[in-house]
Amino acid sequence: MSESCKVNSERRGDVAILWTDGYINNQGGEEIAREAYAQLDGGARALVLNLEKTRIVNSIGISILIEVLEKVMDRKGALAFCGLTPTIDKTFRIMGLAQYAEIYPTQEEALRGVNPQPA
């Protein structure tokens, strides 16, 4: 596994997708926060965090993700996760992240979740 977490992002309409690759610890969390805030400041309404290349998250990383989630909620936006390993999925649910952010199996489902099409 890579030594530091890398984060890439892409805007699709008013949704930004962030891909993480590596350990979400203090450094990884801050990379995510930096990218997320840049996207929010750039006008993104919702964030989708795709963690399919991440296999470890520690509590510092989780607390930063909570900060990002609070920031999104302050702005009346939405945040969704996808591509979680079963261990990270359970970690997020226990630590309360799933209380305010939806968890989806795939990126496509997450995109549909944060950006529902009008009926």
Added chain:
Amino acid sequence: MTAPAPTSPAARLDELWKRIGAALDCDGPLSSRVADAALVATGARDATLYLKERDAWVRAGDSLPGAAAPDEIPDPLPEGIFQREGNLWLPLAAEGEIHGLLRLHGLEEAGAPENASLLAFVLGSVVGTHRLARQVRDAEFELKARLLELESLYDLGLSLGGQLDLSALADEVLFRSISLTDAGKGSLVLFEESGAVLLERSVGGDVVSSREAAAWTLPEGGVINNAAATVPTAGKALAGCEKCLAVAISVPDRRLGVLAVADKESRDGRVLDFTATDARLLSLFANQAAGAIETARLHKDAIEKERIERELELAAGIQRQILPRDLPNVAGLEVAAKNRPTRQVGGDYFDFFPLSGGRLAFLVADVSGKGVPAALLVSTVHAAVHLQIDEAKTVADLIGRIDRHLQKFSATRKFLTCFFGLIEPDSGTLRYVSAGHNPALLRRGSGAVEQVKATGVPIGMFPNASWREETVVMEKGDLLCVYSDGITEALDTADEEFGLERLEKLMSAEAPGGVCETIFDAVSEFAGDAPQYDDQTLLLLRRT
């Protein structure tokens, strides 16, 4: 149409507090709500909020919180509201503790507004309440983190219980160990029984050098090195780590590996000390891993054993086809032969070749090694003899041909001892070559036993070797006994060999079949429960 502006001071004050309340009640982060309320209350152009985080002042803002610059906050802090460099500073206190500082810039009038003290009190209460709420939230987070540890232990037990893939098992243990101790990096090394490295994994960089980890002294409960990350025994510094925690992965009689994590992280970037709770958690993970690794190893061994047994059974089947099923019926001779392998397949081989003119050729061979490789060599020898026997001019020529065949086609550098005889029953002439084989025994009708000794080196041992062919005449009633060293070197429970002398004494006037059974019975009785490591083969031939 707008509402008329309040005219009385009380009405204006009431209106002002409503607007402050509205600013505080709106959505958004605390920093902007407090700043907005302060701007409404004072008419300042700009407001900045600083919050106390672990004895350090942090500028609260809309982006990531950043530490205040060294000279940004007055030190020491004056008591109460103060002015400095055109800014008005309001300490925000609650319950006698200052939780925040509000800096107001661009006030319309010099000096503190008349409602500044009241504003500081109100905003201090807001910030204090916010801090309290955050402390509650942090405590809740800690509680959830402890719950996560318990759940992880439970999950790891379930997950490892059915995990027979060592690589996946190592990842699972290492990832959870790093994650739950908040370590920046971690390593896991597993060793073979021989001490060689079986597997190594690292995340974030190596904590343990696999070459050195085997020598680490790791007591029960592990070793915490918070003062400096050093090798527990030698005190040598671990490259790239500040603090480390290491535990042994062990079963009662053996260390299976080492699990180590380093550099416990904090939100503010400091490297924290590992705690006794971290060590206990890591030890629990290591214990669970040890059980699972041992199970996986035993499973792997069982599969390997099953595979070897299948191979041996297959090879034994091939060898059964190689050994003659029936004894030859040759006028003027009585023969008997028997082979008892010590494993499912062995390195002994005997054969008979009835030839023209009533002659009989026979051999007893003992190849080096045991098991499948030895059986393969036996198979090669069998093929070589059957291919060359009709071409060879003499017994010595045949042995030379077999030797060249083995030198050319045998994959491994192996050799065999062999007694090859060719007897003419009418005359009793026995031509033979003994290629490094044990001395055959020839019991004369008088009861005297002669040794028929080797006439050359083992086959396949030296290139360009040659063998001397000897002749001996067997009189009627004489009994020849050719055997492998598994007979004479059979061990009893005291590690004593059966020996040539005991064998000689069993050479009787009985029929060869009877002598053969007597010898095998005697060897079995002699050996008792002692395990035997070599195949046992007998070939007996009497001239009648």
